[in-house]
Amino acid sequence: MQCDHFDAGRCRSCTLMGVPYAQQLADKERRVADVLAPVAPDLLWVDPARSPASHYRNKAKLVVGGTAGHPTLGILDHRGRGIDLRDCGLYEPGLAATFGPLHDLVARLGLEPYDVPARRGELKYLLVTHSPGGEQLVRFVLRSQRHLAAIRAALPTLLHALPSVRVVTANLHPEHKAVLEGDTEIALTPQTSLPMTVGDVTLQLGPRSFFQTNTTVAAALYRQALDWVDAAAPTVVWDLYCGVGGFALHAAAPGRTVVGVETSSDAVAAARRALAEGPDAGHVEFVVGDATTTTVEPAPDLVVVNPPRRGIGPDLAAWLDASPARHVIYSSCNVATLARDLAAMPSLRALTGRVFDMFPQTPHTEVMVLLERTATPS
Known part of the structure:
Protein backbone atom coordinates (compact mmCIF):
# COMPACT_ATOMS: atom_id res chain seq x y z
CA MET A 1 0.00 0.00 0.00
CA SER A 54 -5.96 -1.71 2.23
CA HIS A 55 -9.61 -0.56 2.22
CA TYR A 56 -10.44 -2.82 5.17
CA ARG A 57 -11.67 -0.47 7.90
CA ASN A 58 -15.44 -0.45 8.51
CA LYS A 59 -15.37 2.48 10.92
CA ALA A 60 -13.85 5.94 10.94
CA LYS A 61 -12.99 8.09 13.95
CA LEU A 62 -12.51 11.45 12.29
CA VAL A 63 -11.18 14.32 14.35
CA VAL A 64 -12.74 17.56 13.13
CA GLY A 65 -10.20 20.36 12.72
CA GLY A 66 -9.80 23.49 10.65
CA THR A 67 -12.29 26.31 10.99
CA ALA A 68 -16.03 26.86 10.76
CA GLY A 69 -16.83 26.73 7.06
CA HIS A 70 -13.50 25.07 6.22
CA PRO A 71 -13.25 21.92 8.35
CA THR A 72 -10.81 19.06 8.08
CA LEU A 73 -11.75 15.45 8.80
CA GLY A 74 -8.90 13.23 9.93
CA ILE A 75 -6.35 13.76 12.69
CA LEU A 76 -4.59 16.59 14.47
CA ASP A 77 -0.89 17.34 14.18
CA HIS A 78 1.37 17.93 17.17
CA ARG A 79 0.21 21.56 17.34
CA GLY A 80 -3.46 20.63 17.35
CA ARG A 81 -4.08 21.62 13.73
CA GLY A 82 -6.33 19.51 11.54
CA ILE A 83 -4.96 17.20 8.85
CA ASP A 84 -7.57 16.09 6.33
CA LEU A 85 -7.46 12.34 5.68
CA ARG A 86 -10.68 11.82 3.73
CA ASP A 87 -8.67 10.03 1.02
CA CYS A 88 -7.00 7.59 3.45
CA GLY A 89 -6.61 4.20 1.77
CA LEU A 90 -7.57 2.15 4.85
CA TYR A 91 -11.33 2.77 4.66
CA GLU A 92 -13.86 0.56 2.90
CA PRO A 93 -15.05 2.33 -0.28
CA GLY A 94 -18.63 2.61 0.99
CA LEU A 95 -17.37 4.24 4.18
CA ALA A 96 -15.08 6.66 2.36
CA ALA A 97 -18.00 7.69 0.14
CA THR A 98 -19.71 9.28 3.15
CA PHE A 99 -16.87 11.67 3.96
CA GLY A 100 -17.50 14.21 1.20
CA PRO A 101 -21.20 14.78 1.97
CA LEU A 102 -20.49 14.86 5.72
CA HIS A 103 -17.70 17.39 5.19
CA ASP A 104 -20.00 19.55 3.05
CA LEU A 105 -22.74 19.44 5.69
CA VAL A 106 -20.37 20.46 8.51
CA ALA A 107 -19.02 23.30 6.36
CA ARG A 108 -22.45 24.51 5.27
CA LEU A 109 -23.79 24.55 8.84
CA GLY A 110 -20.74 26.45 10.03
CA LEU A 111 -20.15 23.99 12.87
CA GLU A 112 -17.11 25.22 14.77
CA PRO A 113 -14.45 22.52 15.13
CA TYR A 114 -13.16 22.01 18.65
CA ASP A 115 -9.79 23.72 19.04
CA VAL A 116 -7.86 21.45 21.41
CA PRO A 117 -5.06 23.87 22.38
CA ALA A 118 -7.53 26.74 22.94
CA ARG A 119 -10.21 24.48 24.46
CA ARG A 120 -12.81 26.27 22.36
CA GLY A 121 -15.33 25.10 19.77
CA GLU A 122 -18.19 22.64 19.41
CA LEU A 123 -17.69 19.71 17.01
CA LYS A 124 -15.04 17.24 18.19
CA TYR A 125 -15.44 14.11 16.07
CA LEU A 126 -17.44 12.44 13.36
CA LEU A 127 -17.73 8.70 14.02
CA VAL A 128 -18.98 6.62 11.10
CA THR A 129 -19.58 2.86 10.88
CA HIS A 130 -20.24 1.05 7.59
CA SER A 131 -22.10 -2.27 7.41
CA PRO A 132 -21.68 -5.16 4.95
CA GLY A 133 -25.15 -4.22 3.68
CA GLY A 134 -23.85 -0.81 2.59
CA GLU A 135 -25.54 1.21 5.37
CA GLN A 136 -24.04 3.62 7.86
CA LEU A 137 -24.28 4.85 11.45
CA VAL A 138 -23.13 8.47 11.90
CA ARG A 139 -22.38 10.13 15.23
CA PHE A 140 -21.66 13.82 15.81
CA VAL A 141 -19.56 14.24 18.96
CA LEU A 142 -20.36 17.72 20.25
CA ARG A 143 -19.26 19.77 23.20
CA SER A 144 -22.81 20.99 23.90
CA GLN A 145 -26.31 21.14 22.43
CA ARG A 146 -25.62 24.52 20.86
CA HIS A 147 -25.79 23.21 17.26
CA LEU A 148 -28.16 20.31 17.88
CA ALA A 149 -31.19 22.08 16.39
CA ALA A 150 -29.22 22.97 13.25
CA ILE A 151 -28.10 19.38 12.79
CA ARG A 152 -31.66 18.14 13.28
CA ALA A 153 -32.93 20.61 10.69
CA ALA A 154 -30.23 19.51 8.23
CA LEU A 155 -31.00 15.81 8.55
CA PRO A 156 -33.22 15.67 5.42
CA THR A 157 -30.37 17.20 3.43
CA LEU A 158 -27.89 14.67 4.81
CA LEU A 159 -30.20 11.72 4.19
CA HIS A 160 -30.89 12.93 0.64
CA ALA A 161 -27.15 13.13 -0.06
CA LEU A 162 -26.50 9.82 1.75
CA PRO A 163 -29.65 7.67 1.53
CA SER A 164 -27.66 4.71 2.89
CA VAL A 165 -27.36 6.36 6.33
CA ARG A 166 -29.69 4.54 8.73
CA VAL A 167 -28.72 5.92 12.14
CA VAL A 168 -27.67 9.43 13.17
CA THR A 169 -26.96 10.46 16.75
CA ALA A 170 -25.35 13.29 18.68
CA ASN A 171 -23.01 12.48 21.54
CA LEU A 172 -22.38 15.21 24.12
CA HIS A 173 -18.78 15.35 25.30
CA PRO A 174 -18.41 18.62 27.24
CA GLU A 175 -15.10 17.92 28.99
CA HIS A 176 -11.57 18.50 27.76
CA LYS A 177 -10.43 14.89 28.02
CA ALA A 178 -8.50 12.49 25.81
CA VAL A 179 -11.52 10.20 25.43
CA LEU A 180 -13.62 9.70 22.36
CA GLU A 181 -17.14 10.28 23.64
CA GLY A 182 -19.29 11.53 26.50
CA ASP A 183 -22.04 9.92 28.53
CA THR A 184 -25.06 11.41 26.73
CA GLU A 185 -26.27 10.03 23.39
CA ILE A 186 -29.19 11.68 21.57
CA ALA A 187 -30.88 9.77 18.75
CA LEU A 188 -31.72 11.94 15.73
CA THR A 189 -33.28 9.21 13.59
CA PRO A 190 -36.09 6.77 14.39
CA GLN A 191 -33.76 3.83 13.79
CA THR A 192 -31.14 3.50 16.55
CA SER A 193 -29.16 0.40 15.57
CA LEU A 194 -27.24 -0.61 12.46
CA PRO A 195 -27.66 -4.19 11.20
CA MET A 196 -24.28 -5.86 10.68
CA THR A 197 -24.55 -9.21 8.92
CA VAL A 198 -21.52 -11.41 9.53
CA GLY A 199 -21.79 -14.92 8.13
CA ASP A 200 -25.23 -16.25 9.01
CA VAL A 201 -25.75 -13.84 11.92
CA THR A 202 -27.09 -10.28 11.81
CA LEU A 203 -25.84 -8.26 14.76
CA GLN A 204 -27.37 -4.95 15.82
CA LEU A 205 -24.89 -2.16 16.50
CA GLY A 206 -26.01 0.73 18.66
CA PRO A 207 -24.05 3.99 18.74
CA ARG A 208 -21.82 2.81 21.61
CA SER A 209 -21.52 -0.79 20.50
Whole structure:
Protein backbone atom coordinates (compact mmCIF):
# COMPACT_ATOMS: atom_id res chain seq x y z
CA MET A 1 0.00 0.00 0.00
CA GLN A 2 1.27 3.47 -0.89
CA CYS A 3 0.14 6.56 1.02
CA ASP A 4 0.97 10.16 0.15
CA HIS A 5 0.18 11.29 3.69
CA PHE A 6 2.72 8.84 5.14
CA ASP A 7 5.36 9.75 2.54
CA ALA A 8 4.91 13.45 3.32
CA GLY A 9 5.08 12.86 7.07
CA ARG A 10 1.56 14.17 7.66
CA CYS A 11 0.35 10.91 9.19
CA ARG A 12 2.47 8.15 10.69
CA SER A 13 -0.28 6.01 12.17
CA CYS A 14 0.50 3.13 9.80
CA THR A 15 3.94 2.32 11.17
CA LEU A 16 4.41 -0.66 8.82
CA MET A 17 3.65 1.31 5.68
CA GLY A 18 6.00 0.19 2.91
CA VAL A 19 6.64 -3.26 4.43
CA PRO A 20 5.31 -5.96 2.06
CA TYR A 21 2.10 -7.47 3.42
CA ALA A 22 3.44 -11.03 3.48
CA GLN A 23 6.35 -9.87 5.62
CA GLN A 24 4.03 -7.93 7.95
CA LEU A 25 1.96 -11.05 8.53
CA ALA A 26 4.97 -13.33 9.03
CA ASP A 27 6.48 -10.90 11.54
CA LYS A 28 3.22 -10.73 13.50
CA GLU A 29 2.94 -14.52 13.60
CA ARG A 30 6.53 -14.81 14.79
CA ARG A 31 6.09 -12.23 17.53
CA VAL A 32 2.87 -13.80 18.84
CA ALA A 33 4.43 -17.28 18.82
CA ASP A 34 7.54 -16.03 20.64
CA VAL A 35 5.50 -14.34 23.38
CA LEU A 36 3.28 -17.40 23.95
CA ALA A 37 5.99 -20.07 23.65
CA PRO A 38 7.00 -20.02 27.35
CA VAL A 39 3.41 -20.61 28.53
CA ALA A 40 2.12 -22.67 25.58
CA PRO A 41 5.09 -24.61 24.20
CA ASP A 42 2.96 -27.21 22.38
CA LEU A 43 0.60 -24.75 20.71
CA LEU A 44 -0.35 -25.80 17.19
CA TRP A 45 -0.72 -22.79 14.91
CA VAL A 46 -3.39 -22.62 12.21
CA ASP A 47 -2.61 -20.53 9.10
CA PRO A 48 -3.39 -16.88 9.85
CA ALA A 49 -6.60 -15.15 8.78
CA ARG A 50 -5.45 -12.66 6.18
CA SER A 51 -6.94 -9.25 5.46
CA PRO A 52 -6.96 -7.03 2.42
CA ALA A 53 -3.88 -4.86 2.77
CA SER A 54 -5.96 -1.71 2.23
CA HIS A 55 -9.61 -0.56 2.22
CA TYR A 56 -10.44 -2.82 5.17
CA ARG A 57 -11.67 -0.47 7.90
CA ASN A 58 -15.44 -0.45 8.51
CA LYS A 59 -15.37 2.48 10.92
CA ALA A 60 -13.85 5.94 10.94
CA LYS A 61 -12.99 8.09 13.95
CA LEU A 62 -12.51 11.45 12.29
CA VAL A 63 -11.18 14.32 14.35
CA VAL A 64 -12.74 17.56 13.13
CA GLY A 65 -10.20 20.36 12.72
CA GLY A 66 -9.80 23.49 10.65
CA THR A 67 -12.29 26.31 10.99
CA ALA A 68 -16.03 26.86 10.76
CA GLY A 69 -16.83 26.73 7.06
CA HIS A 70 -13.50 25.07 6.22
CA PRO A 71 -13.25 21.92 8.35
CA THR A 72 -10.81 19.06 8.08
CA LEU A 73 -11.75 15.45 8.80
CA GLY A 74 -8.90 13.23 9.93
CA ILE A 75 -6.35 13.76 12.69
CA LEU A 76 -4.59 16.59 14.47
CA ASP A 77 -0.89 17.34 14.18
CA HIS A 78 1.37 17.93 17.17
CA ARG A 79 0.21 21.56 17.34
CA GLY A 80 -3.46 20.63 17.35
CA ARG A 81 -4.08 21.62 13.73
CA GLY A 82 -6.33 19.51 11.54
CA ILE A 83 -4.96 17.20 8.85
CA ASP A 84 -7.57 16.09 6.33
CA LEU A 85 -7.46 12.34 5.68
CA ARG A 86 -10.68 11.82 3.73
CA ASP A 87 -8.67 10.03 1.02
CA CYS A 88 -7.00 7.59 3.45
CA GLY A 89 -6.61 4.20 1.77
CA LEU A 90 -7.57 2.15 4.85
CA TYR A 91 -11.33 2.77 4.66
CA GLU A 92 -13.86 0.56 2.90
CA PRO A 93 -15.05 2.33 -0.28
CA GLY A 94 -18.63 2.61 0.99
CA LEU A 95 -17.37 4.24 4.18
CA ALA A 96 -15.08 6.66 2.36
CA ALA A 97 -18.00 7.69 0.14
CA THR A 98 -19.71 9.28 3.15
CA PHE A 99 -16.87 11.67 3.96
CA GLY A 100 -17.50 14.21 1.20
CA PRO A 101 -21.20 14.78 1.97
CA LEU A 102 -20.49 14.86 5.72
CA HIS A 103 -17.70 17.39 5.19
CA ASP A 104 -20.00 19.55 3.05
CA LEU A 105 -22.74 19.44 5.69
CA VAL A 106 -20.37 20.46 8.51
CA ALA A 107 -19.02 23.30 6.36
CA ARG A 108 -22.45 24.51 5.27
CA LEU A 109 -23.79 24.55 8.84
CA GLY A 110 -20.74 26.45 10.03
CA LEU A 111 -20.15 23.99 12.87
CA GLU A 112 -17.11 25.22 14.77
CA PRO A 113 -14.45 22.52 15.13
CA TYR A 114 -13.16 22.01 18.65
CA ASP A 115 -9.79 23.72 19.04
CA VAL A 116 -7.86 21.45 21.41
CA PRO A 117 -5.06 23.87 22.38
CA ALA A 118 -7.53 26.74 22.94
CA ARG A 119 -10.21 24.48 24.46
CA ARG A 120 -12.81 26.27 22.36
CA GLY A 121 -15.33 25.10 19.77
CA GLU A 122 -18.19 22.64 19.41
CA LEU A 123 -17.69 19.71 17.01
CA LYS A 124 -15.04 17.24 18.19
CA TYR A 125 -15.44 14.11 16.07
CA LEU A 126 -17.44 12.44 13.36
CA LEU A 127 -17.73 8.70 14.02
CA VAL A 128 -18.98 6.62 11.10
CA THR A 129 -19.58 2.86 10.88
CA HIS A 130 -20.24 1.05 7.59
CA SER A 131 -22.10 -2.27 7.41
CA PRO A 132 -21.68 -5.16 4.95
CA GLY A 133 -25.15 -4.22 3.68
CA GLY A 134 -23.85 -0.81 2.59
CA GLU A 135 -25.54 1.21 5.37
CA GLN A 136 -24.04 3.62 7.86
CA LEU A 137 -24.28 4.85 11.45
CA VAL A 138 -23.13 8.47 11.90
CA ARG A 139 -22.38 10.13 15.23
CA PHE A 140 -21.66 13.82 15.81
CA VAL A 141 -19.56 14.24 18.96
CA LEU A 142 -20.36 17.72 20.25
CA ARG A 143 -19.26 19.77 23.20
CA SER A 144 -22.81 20.99 23.90
CA GLN A 145 -26.31 21.14 22.43
CA ARG A 146 -25.62 24.52 20.86
CA HIS A 147 -25.79 23.21 17.26
CA LEU A 148 -28.16 20.31 17.88
CA ALA A 149 -31.19 22.08 16.39
CA ALA A 150 -29.22 22.97 13.25
CA ILE A 151 -28.10 19.38 12.79
CA ARG A 152 -31.66 18.14 13.28
CA ALA A 153 -32.93 20.61 10.69
CA ALA A 154 -30.23 19.51 8.23
CA LEU A 155 -31.00 15.81 8.55
CA PRO A 156 -33.22 15.67 5.42
CA THR A 157 -30.37 17.20 3.43
CA LEU A 158 -27.89 14.67 4.81
CA LEU A 159 -30.20 11.72 4.19
CA HIS A 160 -30.89 12.93 0.64
CA ALA A 161 -27.15 13.13 -0.06
CA LEU A 162 -26.50 9.82 1.75
CA PRO A 163 -29.65 7.67 1.53
CA SER A 164 -27.66 4.71 2.89
CA VAL A 165 -27.36 6.36 6.33
CA ARG A 166 -29.69 4.54 8.73
CA VAL A 167 -28.72 5.92 12.14
CA VAL A 168 -27.67 9.43 13.17
CA THR A 169 -26.96 10.46 16.75
CA ALA A 170 -25.35 13.29 18.68
CA ASN A 171 -23.01 12.48 21.54
CA LEU A 172 -22.38 15.21 24.12
CA HIS A 173 -18.78 15.35 25.30
CA PRO A 174 -18.41 18.62 27.24
CA GLU A 175 -15.10 17.92 28.99
CA HIS A 176 -11.57 18.50 27.76
CA LYS A 177 -10.43 14.89 28.02
CA ALA A 178 -8.50 12.49 25.81
CA VAL A 179 -11.52 10.20 25.43
CA LEU A 180 -13.62 9.70 22.36
CA GLU A 181 -17.14 10.28 23.64
CA GLY A 182 -19.29 11.53 26.50
CA ASP A 183 -22.04 9.92 28.53
CA THR A 184 -25.06 11.41 26.73
CA GLU A 185 -26.27 10.03 23.39
CA ILE A 186 -29.19 11.68 21.57
CA ALA A 187 -30.88 9.77 18.75
CA LEU A 188 -31.72 11.94 15.73
CA THR A 189 -33.28 9.21 13.59
CA PRO A 190 -36.09 6.77 14.39
CA GLN A 191 -33.76 3.83 13.79
CA THR A 192 -31.14 3.50 16.55
CA SER A 193 -29.16 0.40 15.57
CA LEU A 194 -27.24 -0.61 12.46
CA PRO A 195 -27.66 -4.19 11.20
CA MET A 196 -24.28 -5.86 10.68
CA THR A 197 -24.55 -9.21 8.92
CA VAL A 198 -21.52 -11.41 9.53
CA GLY A 199 -21.79 -14.92 8.13
CA ASP A 200 -25.23 -16.25 9.01
CA VAL A 201 -25.75 -13.84 11.92
CA THR A 202 -27.09 -10.28 11.81
CA LEU A 203 -25.84 -8.26 14.76
CA GLN A 204 -27.37 -4.95 15.82
CA LEU A 205 -24.89 -2.16 16.50
CA GLY A 206 -26.01 0.73 18.66
CA PRO A 207 -24.05 3.99 18.74
CA ARG A 208 -21.82 2.81 21.61
CA SER A 209 -21.52 -0.79 20.50
CA PHE A 210 -18.11 -2.36 19.95
CA PHE A 211 -17.51 -4.26 16.75
CA GLN A 212 -14.26 -5.34 15.16
CA THR A 213 -12.84 -2.75 12.76
CA ASN A 214 -12.24 -5.30 9.99
CA THR A 215 -15.44 -7.08 8.90
CA THR A 216 -13.67 -9.63 6.70
CA VAL A 217 -11.37 -10.77 9.50
CA ALA A 218 -14.15 -10.57 12.10
CA ALA A 219 -16.10 -13.07 10.02
CA ALA A 220 -13.08 -15.40 10.00
CA LEU A 221 -12.75 -14.99 13.78
CA TYR A 222 -16.36 -16.00 14.38
CA ARG A 223 -16.11 -18.92 11.92
CA GLN A 224 -13.04 -20.26 13.69
CA ALA A 225 -14.65 -19.97 17.10
CA LEU A 226 -17.75 -21.78 15.82
CA ASP A 227 -15.62 -24.59 14.38
CA TRP A 228 -13.92 -25.05 17.76
CA VAL A 229 -17.24 -24.90 19.62
CA ASP A 230 -18.87 -27.47 17.35
CA ALA A 231 -15.87 -29.80 17.61
CA ALA A 232 -16.03 -29.61 21.42
CA ALA A 233 -19.81 -30.29 21.33
CA PRO A 234 -20.66 -28.46 24.57
CA THR A 235 -24.11 -28.45 26.10
CA VAL A 236 -23.67 -25.06 27.82
CA VAL A 237 -21.57 -22.15 26.49
CA TRP A 238 -20.79 -18.94 28.33
CA ASP A 239 -19.68 -15.92 26.29
CA LEU A 240 -17.98 -13.50 28.70
CA TYR A 241 -17.41 -9.88 27.56
CA CYS A 242 -20.03 -10.76 24.95
CA GLY A 243 -20.60 -7.23 23.63
CA VAL A 244 -23.41 -7.26 21.08
CA GLY A 245 -23.39 -11.06 21.06
CA GLY A 246 -21.09 -11.96 18.18
CA PHE A 247 -19.61 -15.15 19.60
CA ALA A 248 -22.79 -16.14 21.47
CA LEU A 249 -25.08 -15.85 18.45
CA HIS A 250 -22.64 -17.73 16.23
CA ALA A 251 -22.34 -20.51 18.83
CA ALA A 252 -26.12 -20.87 19.25
CA ALA A 253 -27.57 -24.19 18.11
CA PRO A 254 -30.56 -26.42 18.88
CA GLY A 255 -29.98 -28.37 22.07
CA ARG A 256 -27.29 -25.96 23.27
CA THR A 257 -27.66 -23.32 25.97
CA VAL A 258 -25.69 -20.12 25.38
CA VAL A 259 -25.39 -17.30 27.93
CA GLY A 260 -23.71 -13.98 27.16
CA VAL A 261 -22.47 -11.68 29.94
CA GLU A 262 -21.58 -8.02 29.32
CA THR A 263 -21.27 -4.98 31.59
CA SER A 264 -22.76 -2.57 29.02
CA SER A 265 -26.55 -2.51 29.21
CA ASP A 266 -26.67 -0.89 25.75
CA ALA A 267 -24.68 -3.78 24.26
CA VAL A 268 -26.89 -6.36 25.98
CA ALA A 269 -30.00 -4.59 24.65
CA ALA A 270 -28.50 -4.76 21.14
CA ALA A 271 -27.68 -8.46 21.56
CA ARG A 272 -31.22 -9.19 22.73
CA ARG A 273 -32.61 -7.28 19.75
CA ALA A 274 -30.46 -9.31 17.34
CA LEU A 275 -31.65 -12.49 19.05
CA ALA A 276 -35.30 -11.48 18.81
CA GLU A 277 -35.01 -10.52 15.14
CA GLY A 278 -32.95 -13.55 14.09
CA PRO A 279 -33.94 -17.16 13.45
CA ASP A 280 -34.71 -19.53 16.30
CA ALA A 281 -31.31 -20.71 17.54
CA GLY A 282 -32.01 -22.72 20.66
CA HIS A 283 -31.78 -21.33 24.18
CA VAL A 284 -29.80 -18.06 24.22
CA GLU A 285 -29.88 -15.34 26.84
CA PHE A 286 -27.89 -12.19 27.57
CA VAL A 287 -27.17 -10.86 31.06
CA VAL A 288 -25.90 -7.46 32.21
CA GLY A 289 -23.02 -8.05 34.58
CA ASP A 290 -19.28 -7.91 35.20
CA ALA A 291 -17.69 -10.77 33.29
CA THR A 292 -15.03 -11.18 35.98
CA THR A 293 -17.50 -11.77 38.82
CA THR A 294 -20.93 -12.66 37.42
CA THR A 295 -21.93 -16.32 37.54
CA VAL A 296 -25.08 -17.73 36.00
CA GLU A 297 -26.75 -21.10 35.70
CA PRO A 298 -26.26 -23.64 34.30
CA ALA A 299 -22.50 -24.13 34.65
CA PRO A 300 -20.57 -24.10 31.36
CA ASP A 301 -18.87 -26.88 29.41
CA LEU A 302 -17.14 -24.26 27.28
CA VAL A 303 -16.36 -20.58 27.93
CA VAL A 304 -15.52 -17.91 25.36
CA VAL A 305 -13.67 -14.85 26.65
CA ASN A 306 -13.02 -11.76 24.53
CA PRO A 307 -11.69 -9.19 27.01
CA PRO A 308 -10.31 -5.69 26.42
CA ARG A 309 -6.55 -5.16 26.22
CA ARG A 310 -6.08 -5.56 29.98
CA GLY A 311 -7.05 -9.25 29.71
CA ILE A 312 -9.23 -11.29 32.04
CA GLY A 313 -7.10 -10.73 35.16
CA PRO A 314 -6.22 -13.04 38.06
CA ASP A 315 -9.69 -13.52 39.55
CA LEU A 316 -11.39 -14.72 36.38
CA ALA A 317 -8.33 -16.74 35.39
CA ALA A 318 -8.44 -18.52 38.76
CA TRP A 319 -12.17 -19.15 38.40
CA LEU A 320 -11.76 -20.61 34.91
CA ASP A 321 -8.86 -22.75 36.05
CA ALA A 322 -11.06 -24.29 38.76
CA SER A 323 -14.31 -24.29 36.77
CA PRO A 324 -16.14 -27.28 35.28
CA ALA A 325 -15.51 -25.96 31.76
CA ARG A 326 -13.70 -28.53 29.60
CA HIS A 327 -12.70 -25.93 27.02
CA VAL A 328 -11.96 -22.19 26.90
CA ILE A 329 -11.70 -20.09 23.76
CA TYR A 330 -9.70 -16.92 24.45
CA SER A 331 -9.76 -14.13 21.87
CA SER A 332 -7.20 -11.44 22.63
CA CYS A 333 -6.06 -8.13 21.18
CA ASN A 334 -3.02 -8.05 23.50
CA VAL A 335 -0.70 -11.03 23.38
CA ALA A 336 1.18 -9.90 26.51
CA THR A 337 -1.90 -10.07 28.74
CA LEU A 338 -2.95 -13.28 26.99
CA ALA A 339 0.36 -14.89 27.96
CA ARG A 340 -0.03 -13.70 31.55
CA ASP A 341 -3.58 -15.10 31.76
CA LEU A 342 -2.61 -18.45 30.21
CA ALA A 343 0.12 -18.82 32.82
CA ALA A 344 -2.53 -18.30 35.52
CA MET A 345 -4.61 -21.26 34.22
CA PRO A 346 -2.29 -24.29 34.56
CA SER A 347 -5.19 -26.77 34.47
CA LEU A 348 -6.01 -25.67 30.92
CA ARG A 349 -3.61 -26.49 28.09
CA ALA A 350 -3.39 -24.32 24.99
CA LEU A 351 -4.01 -26.64 22.05
CA THR A 352 -4.45 -24.48 18.97
CA GLY A 353 -3.90 -20.84 18.11
CA ARG A 354 -4.54 -18.57 15.18
CA VAL A 355 -3.55 -15.02 14.30
CA PHE A 356 -6.23 -12.75 12.84
CA ASP A 357 -4.78 -9.74 11.05
CA MET A 358 -7.33 -7.07 11.95
CA PHE A 359 -5.01 -4.11 11.33
CA PRO A 360 -2.70 -4.36 8.31
CA GLN A 361 -0.04 -1.63 8.10
CA THR A 362 0.20 -1.61 11.91
CA PRO A 363 1.81 -4.01 14.43
CA HIS A 364 -1.54 -4.68 16.15
CA THR A 365 -3.11 -8.08 15.81
CA GLU A 366 -5.75 -10.38 17.24
CA VAL A 367 -4.99 -13.91 18.36
CA MET A 368 -7.40 -16.65 19.44
CA VAL A 369 -6.43 -19.76 21.39
CA LEU A 370 -8.35 -22.96 22.16
CA LEU A 371 -7.68 -24.38 25.63
CA GLU A 372 -8.55 -27.85 26.88
CA ARG A 373 -8.70 -29.03 30.49
CA THR A 374 -5.95 -31.44 31.45
CA ALA A 375 -6.54 -31.54 35.21
CA THR A 376 -9.76 -32.14 37.12
CA PRO A 377 -10.79 -29.12 39.23
CA SER A 378 -10.28 -29.81 42.93
